[in-house]
Amino acid sequence: MIKILMIEDDVELAEILTEYLEQFDMSIIIADDPYIGLSKLKLENFDIVILDLTLPGLDGLEVCKEIRKTSAIPIIISSARHDLTDKVNAFDFGADDYLPKPYNPQELLVRIKSLIRRSEGKVSVADSKNLKKDLVLNEFEHIITLNDQPLNLTVAEYDILSYLIKKEGGAITREELIYNCDAISEDSTNKSIDVIIGRIRTKLGENSKEPKYIHAIRGVGYKLTQ
Template structure:
């Protein structure tokens, strides 16, 4: 469910759109004055703004500019103004989309879903950047603090497996069994050697480990 702020002075239209969006899983707050819209945005979290351009007291284009200065929220313009200049100015002033009235609520809903998907993907990428280790299965690569590690296949498989356990301790035997590139006849000592190479590549001192910890009598775990 998304929290949506609709700044619209046509209250009949606002009621129709709010009901439709609510029926499709979103929560809509409606304000009919631009300055009230600004204060509402500053006091509560919203995922998206639907903004009319023709508002009392402050033109919607100016309001759009002010919202964009203070918030990174998606803004969809919903306006009866069809002039290309208004569309260009709205997009230049920070709007993400422009929907000329009249329109079918289904189209508005589709555009909302599109912008929410983009925001979700953007957030996922930002979260990945914050992680010390990021696994790229498709590229068969692991990045450490934003830099790709130069790993052998065995090193990649072991490090990926440790990361997948989210801090859980794993035995050397478990590593051998679950990493395809590791031969079943591989000795525990060989696993220790590979772990040592991984530590070297992330610049870790095995005597004072920050990430890969040896668990006596068990094996290893990684702290993320």
Template sequence: MIKILMIEDDVELAEILSEFLSQHGIEVVNCDEPYTGISAATTQQYDLLLLDLTLPNLDGLEVCKRISKQKDIPIIISSARNDLNDKVEALECGADDYIPKPYDPKELLARIQSLLRRYNKKPAQERGLPNKNNLFRIDHDAREVYMQNRKLELTRAEYEILTLLISKKGYVFSRESIAIESESINPESSNKSIDVIIGRLRSKIEQDPKKPKHIISVRGVGYKLEF
């Protein structure tokens, strides 16, 4: 049976959708509070996340960003906020689909089924599974990174920075963007602190940390990953 997590503070709507989806072989677990939802999404196994944007205490876009950084799970945004900027930002934060409220539950069912079909066809390396052509493998559930099947012993900050660099191979990240994207790093951290973490990462993945071939410095900008 398909099991999805819903983060929706409209309890009546959640009950209606849960009852409808259960008739089509989909079990729904709803959290009406964002922090409870984040905890459930990142510590338990679900096939898909259905997320509202207008939530108490924490905006749904931030919820989407936090979950997508920690968990490899398909995400559908379900929201009455129809502003184009919200849609764009939701997709940039890790959402896979956006369905505006109100909608027919039949349309939601079709989108869930379509997304799960696409997701299950993703190449192995995109799901964090082993691939002989990939130097790195990320296990999002365990928050671990493997290099040529060797588990890297990483601090939380090192894990966040390395997976960020891996996510966009060849893309140059500024030190400022690295700090912003890493939850365990203060966005106001000095460039020096980022450089220190990069130095530690190089010592763990480079044959010669003084002549790095993977984490490359881009003068005046930041860092990129090559492999």
């Protein structure tokens, strides 16, 4: 049986979708409050999350980011907000699919089955909670922690390190850092990026010759692994 967490404050819609999906061997838990939804996700194992964006107390985009900090569970955004920016942000924050309201419940069923197939063989929600990393980016509170301890970073250091964390495992050029970090002037040189990287490494307590997190890539730039 597929177990679904539906974070949706439109109770009538949630009940309609639940009644339909239960015909297909699916169990749905409804949370009409985002904080209750996040709490349920920590306490129980689910196969997929259906997430509304317009929620009381905490915007659905922030809920999506919070989920992605600890879980790789598939997320379907179900929203009446049709703004392209919302859709782009939803995918940037880790959503797997975006379904604009109103829609036929049958379409939701198809999306759920498709995501479940794609997620087969990937890290389960239960396992993903055990994959806690040393460096954790919390954009909501604007902090980065190392082994649960907040790092004392300048604005530029925060921008660069947060970008590297978001692009973890990928090769990032110095030019990419300059153009994507707001605190870095576009007139900055590659050398200035190297200086900031050096300061970040010091705060991470790592040796540039044997780095644990930030690795220099000759002729390219840097990449972060953990």
